[in-house]
Amino acid sequence: MINKIKETRLLHGGDYNPDQWLDYPEILKDDVRLMKLSKTNTFTLGIFAWSALEPKEGEFQFEWLDEVFSNIQEIGGKVILATPSGARPAWLSNKYPEVLRTTENRMKMHHGGRHNHCFSAPIYREKVGIINRKLAERYGNHPALLMWHISNEYGGDCHCELCQENFRSWLQTKYANLENVNKAWWGPFWSHTYSDWSQIESPSSIGENAVHGLNLDWKRFVTAQTIDFYQQEIVPLREMTPDIPITTNFMADTHDLIPFQSLNYSEFAKHVDIVSWDCYPAWHNDWEETQDLAVKVGFINDLYRSLKKQPFLIMECTPSGVNWHDVNKAKRPGMHLLSSMQFIAHGSDSVLYFQWRKSRGSSEKFHGAVVDHDNSEHNRVFKDVANVGDALEKIAEVKNSMKHAKVAILYDWENNWALNDAQGFSNQTKQYPQTLQKHYKSFWKKDISVDIVTPEQDLSQYSLVIAPMLYMMPEEMMKKLREYVEAGGTLVSSYISGLVNETDLTYLSGWPKDLQAIFGIDVKETDTLYPKDRNAIVFKDKVYEVRDYCSIFENKQAQALANYEMDFYKGQPAVVKNQLGKGTAYYIGARTEQAFLDDFYDELIKQLSVGENMGILHEEGVSIQIRESEDDKYYFVMNFTERVQKIKAVNEYIDLLSERVLAGEAFMKPYEVFVLKMKK
Amino acid sequence: MINKIKETRLLHGGDYNPDQWLDYPEILKDDVRLMKLSKTNTFTLGIFAWSALEPKEGEFQFEWLDEVFSNIQEIGGKVILATPSGARPAWLSNKYPEVLRTTENRMKMHHGGRHNHCFSAPIYREKVGIINRKLAERYGNHPALLMWHISNEYGGDCHCELCQENFRSWLQTKYANLENVNKAWWGPFWSHTYSDWSQIESPSSIGENAVHGLNLDWKRFVTAQTIDFYQQEIVPLREMTPDIPITTNFMADTHDLIPFQSLNYSEFAKHVDIVSWDCYPAWHNDWEETQDLAVKVGFINDLYRSLKKQPFLIMECTPSGVNWHDVNKAKRPGMHLLSSMQFIAHGSDSVLYFQWRKSRGSSEKFHGAVVDHDNSEHNRVFKDVANVGDALEKIAEVKNSMKHAKVAILYDWENNWALNDAQGFSNQTKQYPQTLQKHYKSFWKKDISVDIVTPEQDLSQYSLVIAPMLYMMPEEMMKKLREYVEAGGTLVSSYISGLVNETDLTYLSGWPKDLQAIFGIDVKETDTLYPKDRNAIVFKDKVYEVRDYCSIFENKQAQALANYEMDFYKGQPAVVKNQLGKGTAYYIGARTEQAFLDDFYDELIKQLSVGENMGILHEEGVSIQIRESEDDKYYFVMNFTERVQKIKAVNEYIDLLSERVLAGEAFMKPYEVFVLKMKK
Amino acid sequence: MINKIKETRLLHGGDYNPDQWLDYPEILKDDVRLMKLSKTNTFTLGIFAWSALEPKEGEFQFEWLDEVFSNIQEIGGKVILATPSGARPAWLSNKYPEVLRTTENRMKMHHGGRHNHCFSAPIYREKVGIINRKLAERYGNHPALLMWHISNEYGGDCHCELCQENFRSWLQTKYANLENVNKAWWGPFWSHTYSDWSQIESPSSIGENAVHGLNLDWKRFVTAQTIDFYQQEIVPLREMTPDIPITTNFMADTHDLIPFQSLNYSEFAKHVDIVSWDCYPAWHNDWEETQDLAVKVGFINDLYRSLKKQPFLIMECTPSGVNWHDVNKAKRPGMHLLSSMQFIAHGSDSVLYFQWRKSRGSSEKFHGAVVDHDNSEHNRVFKDVANVGDALEKIAEVKNSMKHAKVAILYDWENNWALNDAQGFSNQTKQYPQTLQKHYKSFWKKDISVDIVTPEQDLSQYSLVIAPMLYMMPEEMMKKLREYVEAGGTLVSSYISGLVNETDLTYLSGWPKDLQAIFGIDVKETDTLYPKDRNAIVFKDKVYEVRDYCSIFENKQAQALANYEMDFYKGQPAVVKNQLGKGTAYYIGARTEQAFLDDFYDELIKQLSVGENMGILHEEGVSIQIRESEDDKYYFVMNFTERVQKIKAVNEYIDLLSERVLAGEAFMKPYEVFVLKMKK
Ligand SMILES: [Zn+2]
Ligand SMILES: [Zn+2]
């Protein structure tokens, strides 16, 4: 079931916690006034409000929430209503300690924090069910209700006995019998054969932690169990509000901005109506250039957009700094508009903030917010927000427009789990998602749209599929890639691919035959280098530095594009090209510097015509992303540098933000952004 | 009740543990001989002697201690007698396991170590009471008894159920009802509202750890509970020996030599007759210059002296190296005399050592001591000690003389707790005490006496009060500072001040009005920089580097003294001066390099005449500290460099150490020290 | 009882785990074929096969093992049969949880991992006894059975109540009464006097951890208890197979390749018939030169060889890379032969691998093996192995030949335990085994054989004994060294020697008289330097850098060879020479750079004629090691550099590997090795 949001505006607003301010009526009044001034229209209510909604077991207080609903409705605003399961009241932990998690080293947690309930405890499911139903009953038909926001930032795992039992049941369903488990997990190694289901326990630093099949299945179970909990949460909502879309807010792992690792969102995304997520890049940091960070932000937005291939929502971001980075630096002038437009450019239909108002106490009181402790509309951040509100109104027509990509990069959550858990290679340098981001960068620099797809997705629509470092590659994936190439596709893969199947068992009899057919080579060794080691390859008379990994392979029928310059495999091929059926496959055997990827893909881009001639010339650091409606194209031209940039427009465009025509030479200030509209 | 020590000599001696040597009668005899040779006069007995005093429950053995008392008395020495609660016998832990601590993650400790008893356990209080009473009965009237030394280096906390109950009682007394707790701790955040007292638990890494109000109150409770235990310890002593002064030895946090963080000594100091503490600087280290470390030593001695504004005691220091630093380097020739004189110069009336004699076994056997394992008076350290003993005799007249400061730096223990716990800014760079030390350094370099005062102390006596980084500033503190300025005082404060009240709730409606009135500005933002980021300010045509923090503020009525050179607030004021009533206030908005502080305070020093013309000119690295009796002044001139230093004396002085007259040019050897006497 | 291996070939083969492949009959068949091709002859079976041998309690399955025995026998191979105690089946942990270890912080482990059974649990001993007896019954007379391999890589400790009780019994046997314990452990310190045996507990981070005597005795107990378990394991084997030799595989601590620290192998070696061990150097790393690592490999092989002064076995090594280093780099061409020959050169009679075949799943599947996942004889590693097999056949005659050394370096396991536990000096720089390796290097560079002996071994056969950093030196050791010198020996010792006795109690009355007599000096201080501190010494007009430690001593009668250049002990002696009786002793007071040791020992080598004129000249990086049979000498000439090396042979030699005559100038390729034979 897919429900769309019933709202024509781009959403602007964010998490609003009036429950913290019930003793401060003048603050609640100011909120309404400031909402209007800030050009915000959407507010997420009720996250963490359980204590306010049910201060004692079975005693509910909704009056305060009724009033907030009314206030928002009166100013034409909309509500995203959260279920409160992300943090429970103290009375609940106290009376029902089974809701508390058990850590991996089998310590029973005490009450405190948030996001830490057992996903199995029946009583927790029951209590959440009751309050969710109450919320749906009371607000399900409220005209301001736009969407459900289930819990908050699901994550983590629990190792209590209830969860152990659920894990065993899940395994029984998957494997039918213990013999299959022992085979899949390579049981006889270290005598780890199970002879009774009760012997299976979740991985633990004080128990079993080296059985990769177990580790992998535990992670899969945690995703399944979290989704199971989520599905139980939404039962009353689906029943009573069948037309209200449902989401839950996804995350990224910071500070490197790689996909969240604790849950497989490609599974979870199937169960939400709209993907939404919380994005907190560390702008203006001191370890990378702004454009490098912009690439990472682009990558992960494209991944989460591609999960459902629909516009998604930024559910949380900050109008200023956060308070939980190592260093919490405020956004410089211009950055808030630029970074907000970047979200829209990559497919978001919202800019929502954590948080509307800084709380007065506790751990997030210094997290950036629309309204600061000064309760004033006159400070820099508030004005930046109002400015973004203004911009979102000007570009409202981009809502629901799509991105169309001819290039796909494959990201597989489970592959990263398995690879990171693998004992081998070097833990310092595996870096699977970071490697994908480097491939992605070659396209970002050239303004080419990219989908970041997951293993189940269809590849046939893409001219180019990039799938490096697929350490764990089930046989179906090989078949899928082979069919894709045979049918005319172009595929790029790399070192550390095709080593194990879906339970982390290695392939026997050498590199899989399907892969040999695709790439025309037989991979013999993966040389793992020390951090200071270097090799090099030569590609079209240019030398590129190589580090970390070098595949050594036998070239069976491929065309060598680049050879190694050093070490005992000097002169042997490092990069090859192979024809198969109507298609072509490339294997990049070594971890090269960025320049190689840029030059390598530059040719492919030309050959495959995956770029689009937008008629706008620019230097490095300016990025253009496209959204496309039925009739129009929208070019988001973004200056991710601290320099004035000269660009050259071959055609005439209307900049929706400045409402001026752009043609010929133009200058972009640092962090400036244009949203250019073109009829198709 | 304030009791003074009845002793005219400066105390010289230290911790003496004959209980370790009862099987070695010849060693005990040598001790007496060596005490005389080393010119020591005071010995602390009984720390950790519980097993020797009460080898089995209720069976006491005092004969060995009687004899040690006699021996010391015979050579004219004095005894500081310790209560033995710092480490309990194994029989006690075994029979009464409730005396063992529970860690913050709720693990019950086993027997071992020291300084680790539960402060709540009634049986421990009872057993300590019994043995303390026995000691007072037996030695209370002994002529050699000089002072009580309660336990040893109190610290740490216990999370057992008894302590949880005491914490809840303490909270009930403080807050009266749960509603007040929920308000003070901003309960509704993350649904953390308590509905029953029993739900409150101490902070834990496996429970609640992000409620700042809870964390802060827990720290306050730990201080209160520790003092409560201490007060129970001294009941029999006050009863039986009302005239014997009582102390307990305070500590610093190494290796940076900042105030001890686990306890609020400004509270504890109210309950001791004399402040004493244990000082272990890492002289001759490889990360700072000797004078930089001397500044830190000076700062912390001035803080502990200012707690009671009386001469204090160095209860422990080492004549050589310690054994628990990362690197345990011996003092170079001259350093022991210099560093001993530095203690006296800052107000100590003692140089006491841990330890008289190196133990033969266990973990402190390589800690520096007067008597080494060679049991000889012929080694370098022993001679250094005797040399200090000689010097202390020569300068005995400085005993009870005072320091008089016109400058105060405000240090607030609770402010550092709250600031370090705050999620915001950057954890790497908060550095509140270290920042105070940098301000202090500007005065140290110019030989100006400084008191380091705590929030309750009177400010009216000071011409200049320096109070930077007062993140947590209760309203009374603002009033106090405002009154101080209005009455004619000069106040300096800085970035990150005035953000939260005493329960870590932020002030609403902008920077507090009282602070705006004092400084003539309204602080808008605190920009937190990454470690490699730099800005700069210009002050009197000189450029100074800025890092870490930059306040951005609206200048309402102040005079800008320095402006920012870079970033989006370029040209805006960074340092201002404001007149209020009869006084003046300065706000330093950025974290500057030391040179700025030096130049900034140089002017203030001149304007306010807070310096004293001692008539002795010297270069950097030489420091002069003054003590003052009714009739005389004593200038401690100390060379904290590895160079010969030329100084110039305008007047004639008598050097009490060399017993020579100093006038005109003179040379100081590396680490040399003069104690110059001047009639007032 | 000493049993010798009944086998004339050098052993080549390794750990073979057919129990992982019982479902893959074609793999088992391939194994036999590949064994022949790889020129391997010996296979270790049954490590971790408990689940396969006894899938349910009391139900045994030996048929599969019978067949493997037959297969190996058919190709003329031999079996080393392991007892399976290194990892238990899940049913055993489940039914008898007392077999699970308790950690030092008193957490009960869960089932999982390996090498983690309680050494005390009676039921575990019983179950191991039963299966060991079954194995002996079934295979004891099998003609292929060569040796027993008891368990696997014994290590670690258990803190359960059973182990606590055994520890107390062990202490009662050692100390007779508690008074002796309290004296030996310096009980009164911190009131740590025990009044009842039940008060004694093993060291714990949540209990007692600072009593060095306790820590030391716990480590001794762990060694004793492990050996006790081992001895129980071998009861049925000795009974039923009295002529089959028994070993267990020892380890080193990586990555620095220092002796394994958890067990005192000098004790354990007394109980095995043959020493065997597992050696995993990180060849081709990026932090040291190949020859530096070769020195460490040489050192530790010489230590393990010297434990019994017999040829030993390399029980595990890798033909390629491992999978558990930080970076797992493959051996470069030539390195496998070179490093295999190095083992033989230092006294090994085997090159055995972990592992025959890479497993398909679980944590070691990427560990180097003879047979890779490709199941092929055509890859580089397999060919390297066959090449080593070939070489081992060519040099088979060196089997049982010995090494004869006139130089001994003393390594004392307990000394390193005590020194590392000592609170004092600097934890960053103690580095006792690493320091020995530096002394060793001076001899390695000059191709001089060295025994690394342990305290109980006879010294009289050596011309030169090197015993630096003997922090813990029982009085018997002093006597032994004194007698050795008086009888004409030459002894070298260094800073941090002779400080404590065997229970870590310091010597009183100064540096021990015996040591004063030996070295002619009285050590007064050990100056501990910060990492950036430097001093220097002058020896024969050359200046050598000094860091970390400088002894300061009074020269009583010695001859000063080198003096300090700096600091307060400038000009004082740093290195001395002393005559005592017919012998000479040297004391090196400071930690010098390698060049000093090289130059210092160069003279001693000449004076004492401890070198052997082999008539082969070479540059640095080439190493020659000698094995000697009754009639012949074998010179292993090894190029541990990445350069071609020119060597010059004064005599004529036969290179057993190339089967050519070597005479005059010759060139060695990088990593090349010659095995030159010379009639005596
Ligand atoms: Zn659970
Ligand atoms: Zn307690």
Ligand SMILES: [Zn+2]
């Ligand atoms: Zn045990």
